[in-house]
Amino acid sequence: MVSVSSIYDEVHSYCRDYLTDEEAEYSVSTSQEDIDFERRKSDRENELEGLPVVDHRDSYLEELAVYRRIAEKMLDYDTVLFHGSVIAVDGEGYLFTAKSGTGKSTHTRLWREYFGSRAVMVNDDKPLLRISGGKVTAYGTPYNGKHRLGSNISVPLKAICILTRAEENKIVPISREQAYPILLQQIYRPADTVKMQKTLALADDLADSVKLFRLGCNMDISAARIAYEGMNACSAEYIKVE
Known part of the structure; x- marks a missing residue:
């Protein structure tokens, strides 16, 4: 179970089918720095693939940042x-x-x-x-x-x-x-x-x-x-x- 502390409410809306009242085993949080990192990463990938740069919403980029945080923590659980x-x-x-x-x-x-x-x-x-x-x-x-x-x-x-x-x-x-x-x-x-x-x-x-x-x-x-x-x-x- 994961507790998520986010800047934008869209993250919680995106995960609504997985909400639970059970106690969290760990928590993740994000910052504007995480969002900016996801934007730079997306821009680099589009550039390498010859695709146009997409101006993603901060809320969308935060969804990616949250999953990145979760993925890195889940390594502790094999x-x-x-x-x-x-x-x-x-x-x-x-x-x-x-x-x-x-x-x-x-x-x-x-x-x-x-x-x-x-x-x-x-x-x-x-x-x-x-x-x-x-x-x-x-x-x-x-x-x-x-x-x-x-x-x-x-x-x-x-x-x-x-x-x-x-x-x-x-x-x-x-x-x-x-x-x-x-x-x-x-x-x-x-x-x-x-x-x-x-x-x-x-x-x-x-x-x-x-x-x-x-x-x-x-x-x-x-x-x-x-x-x-x-x-x-x-x-x-x-x-x-x-």
């Missing part, structure tokens, strides 16, 4: 912020990750269409992953993407799948060495050296604690069936690691 889309089927979570624009949200939408009520969105953008005892638990958070797709639930994470575009749908297991570069890219990496060391250790544990796959996907609804069956199959077709 928990990392991860960029990906988590969907649960029959109570088990599957995380899809890729570079922005590849189609993570589109793919999990196919899962919801294919599985119907069996599928529940956990978080469509930035879930928290707790890594402990060889197991990973995915948590829904208010920071669930522009379409606000997510639930205030937690599920055991069964697999992580790196999504790519392809003409034909195909899923294969991959080794931790193959998966690690993008896992490290998609995990939140703090600037503080000590916190970064803890993040790297948790990234190692994450790669060892769940099944890892790569999916070539053409965004036909059959991709949902192929991905699910591939991540749950026991046949030799899927056991061999590339």
Whole structure:
């Protein structure tokens, strides 16, 4: 449980589905300096990608600053912020990750269409992953993407799948060495050296604690069936690691 002290009320409105009366385990607060940092960071990223500078509201930037504070504190609880889309089927979570624009949200939408009520969105953008005892638990958070797709639930994470575009749908297991570069890219990496060391250790544990796959996907609804069956199959077709 987290207590948030913010400058703008919009932060609390953004998190309204996660409000609780339970006692907070820790608290975070923000300042104008944090907001200014988020603005500079956003401007730098847009410049690197050749995008126009966006004049974000301070209240929006504070929402980002709050989650950054939470993400860094959650390392003390063996928990990392991860960029990906988590969907649960029959109570088990599957995380899809890729570079922005590849189609993570589109793919999990196919899962919801294919599985119907069996599928529940956990978080469509930035879930928290707790890594402990060889197991990973995915948590829904208010920071669930522009379409606000997510639930205030937690599920055991069964697999992580790196999504790519392809003409034909195909899923294969991959080794931790193959998966690690993008896992490290998609995990939140703090600037503080000590916190970064803890993040790297948790990234190692994450790669060892769940099944890892790569999916070539053409965004036909059959991709949902192929991905699910591939991540749950026991046949030799899927056991061999590339």
